[in-house]
Amino acid sequence: DAGVTQSPTHLIKTRGQQVTLRCSPKSGHDTVSWYQQALGQGPQFIFQYYEEEERQRGNFPDRFSGHQFPNYSSELNVNALLLGDSALYLCASSSDVRWYQETQYFGPGTRLLVL
Amino acid sequence: GDSVTQMEGPVTLSEEAFLTINCTYTATGYPSLFWYVQYPGEGLQLLLKATKADDKGSNKGFEATYRKETTSFHLEKGSVQVSDSAVYFCALADLNSGGSNYKLTFGKGTLLTVNP
Numbered sequence: 001d002a003g004v005t006q007s008p009t010h011l012i013k014t015r016g017q018q019v020t021l022r023c024s025p026k027s028g029h030d031t032v033s034w035y036q037q038a039l040g041q042g043p044q045f046i047f048q049y050y051e052e053e054e055r056q057r058g059n060f061p062d063r064f065s066g067h068q069f070p071n072y073s074s075e076l077n078v079n080a081l082l083l084g085d086s087a088l089y090l091c092a093s094s095s096d097v098r099w100y101q102e103t104q105y106f107g108p109g110t111r112l113l114v115l
Numbered sequence: 116g117d118s119v120t121q122m123e124g125p126v127t128l129s130e131e132a133f134l135t136i137n138c139t140y141t142a143t144g145y146p147s148l149f150w151y152v153q154y155p156g157e158g159l160q161l162l163l164k165a166t167k168a169d170d171k172g173s174n175k176g177f178e179a180t181y182r183k184e185t186t187s188f189h190l191e192k193g194s195v196q197v198s199d200s201a202v203y204f205c206a207l208a209d210l211n212s213g214g215s216n217y218k219l220t221f222g223k224g225t226l227l228t229v230n231p
Contacts, residue, residue, distance in 0.1 A: 004158075042222050042223045043159070043204075043221050045219065045220070056218065103147075103161055103219075106159040106160070108158040
């Protein structure tokens with residue numbers, strides 16, 4: 001049973017560019033959450049997708065947007081990249097039905113460097 | 116808003132030493148509490164969790180007890196190994212809102228290094 005997978009593993013962009021990160025949830029999971037982890041910090045919640053809609057959002061600007069597909073996979077898009085967007089981006093999946101039995105499972109992350 | 120405060124690291128111990136990593140929280144509701152571990156170059160793995168007051172979560176020799184009166188969830192292990200070297204994150208989530216519509220709020224993490 002594959003866990004949460006993310007691609008790419010590493011990415012280098014320049015300021016002002018746009019980036020798309022991808023996530024496939026664990027089998028049986030229908031909810032995807034995205035987190036940003038700056039170096040030396042704990043992960044910060046960006047947003048969560050369920051039934052192809054953004055269900056809740058953290059304190060991140062509109063430059064951060066996402067999408068969820070019918071197969072529950074998800075994309076995180078960041079426009080007009082800033083140096084401060086350099087971080088590890090983590091995807092986590094969970095089940096809306098079995099939420100009380102389990103918690104969020106995390107992928108290995110995508111490390112984004114903005115130059 | 117919700118917040119989590121962890122003891123500042125890094126923590127360096129010798130193998131077989133006793134480990135305590137302190138964690139306190141602030142929350143408006145009745146959160147569930149978690150410890151996640153991040154090994155070098157990897158994502159987060161759930162280590163243990165507790166969903167109500169006085170619950171004890173345990174896994175791989177690690178334990179933490181949900182103390183509502185002191186709003187704490189300290190992580191302990193009686194005898195650490197070199198393989199326990201990692202970053203440990205305390206986190207909370209309000210699961211009582213129903214469904215999986217919850218977010219995790221993390222502390223800043225504590226780097227643990229265990230020397231042979």
